[in-house]
Amino acid sequence: MPELQKTILDHVEHVTDDVVSLVLRGDDGPLAPWEPGAHIDLELPNWLTRQYSLCGDPGDLSAYRIAVRHDPLSRGGSEYIHLFLQPGRTLSVSLPRNHFPLLPAAEYLFVAGGIGITPIVPMLRSAVASGAAVTLVYAGRSRPFAAELTSLYGDRVRLARPDFAALAEEFPAAEVYCCGPASMVDAAEAVFPGVHTERFEPTRRTFGPDTAFEVVCARSGGTIQVPADESLLDALNHAGRPVPSACREGVCGSCEVTVVEGEPEHRDDIGAAAGRMYPCVSRARSSRLVLDL
Known part of the structure; x- marks a missing residue:
């Protein structure tokens, strides 16, 4: 645990x-x-x-x-x-986990919508402290911390709906970070190829039909059959190999496990690192996976 x-x-x-x-x-x-x-x-x-x-x-x-x-x-x-x-x-x-890290840069453009401001708040603090050029475009019917941010950062903060085409012309060299509704994140990704994003909901994508596979637990021993109509996470939990989880949608990373052998089919929105997978949504391309469990 x-x-x-x-x-x-x-x-x-x-x-x-x-x-x-x-x-x-x-x-x-x-x-x-x-x-x-x-x-x-x-x-x-x-x-x-x-x-x-x-x-x-x-x-x-x-x-x-x-x-x-x-x-x-x-x-x-x-x-x-x-x-x-x-x-x-x-x-x-x-313990804190970070799938949305702030990379060093000379200029930043932050775009947030509504509650998507939360990971951006400490990014702003760090970016300003580093001496970088910083701009925040903050949209939404509800804007938590808007008064706090405008008080701290003045005209670096724009309370406006983002025009991504115009922003791309204005900030051609900026490192871009975006967090907010899916429509906002999709629009940012369409204009800024290298944008860093965090989603609160999974991207709607289509995968092939779910198939059955087996999982070997390398440390605790035993083989678990994962049927086509059950997630890997549920199969592990039902077999007495519980894995902590939170979102169960492939966006938070709390259920990360290590893959020892086999080829996972990654269906998460995080971008699993090599040798890792998120069993809440991801499955197997191979007929057998060996996990470090």
Whole structure:
């Protein structure tokens, strides 16, 4: 099981009508270090685990800050946080993971939509501190932290809907980062070939028919049959080889496993590193996989 950190919910702040900011203070001393773009898994008292981008100051390890939008179609995570979670509650969080790292550059263009601002907030802080040229274009009906960001960064922040064609002409040499609704991310990718993106929902793609395969657990022993109508993650859990998971959609990375032999069929939106896969959505191209489990 992954290492967990114990935190105390220090306070909850309503930053917009539909977004709350949570400050999670380390209960046993400093929390694990992190870099801009990182996120954590938050274990909720209603037995759900959800992932949230860290939007505080990476230099302050006494606490983590996250922000949560109340989703009307919530599967129970955001609704619980908005309606029931109170300060003083003990909550376990994972070590930070980062699939959206900020790379060194002389100029940055950040584009965010709504709650997609959360991973961008610490990126802005780091980019400005580095001395780089920085511009944020921030759109959305709800803009959490907009007042805070304009106060800190002035005219570097544009509260406007992005015109990507115009931005491409204005910032031809910038390193571009985008996080927001799928339509915004798709538009950014169509104009900026090298854009760095993070999605909160999986990309709609078509794959071949699911087929059965077998998995060998290298460390614990045993072979597990994965039928065509069951995910690899569910097959592992049902066979007594539980793998932690959060999104179950291939966007958070919490269920990452190591592949020893065989060829995975990657269906995630993260871009699994060589020798890794995400069993919540990914399957096998070969008839057999050997996993480090």
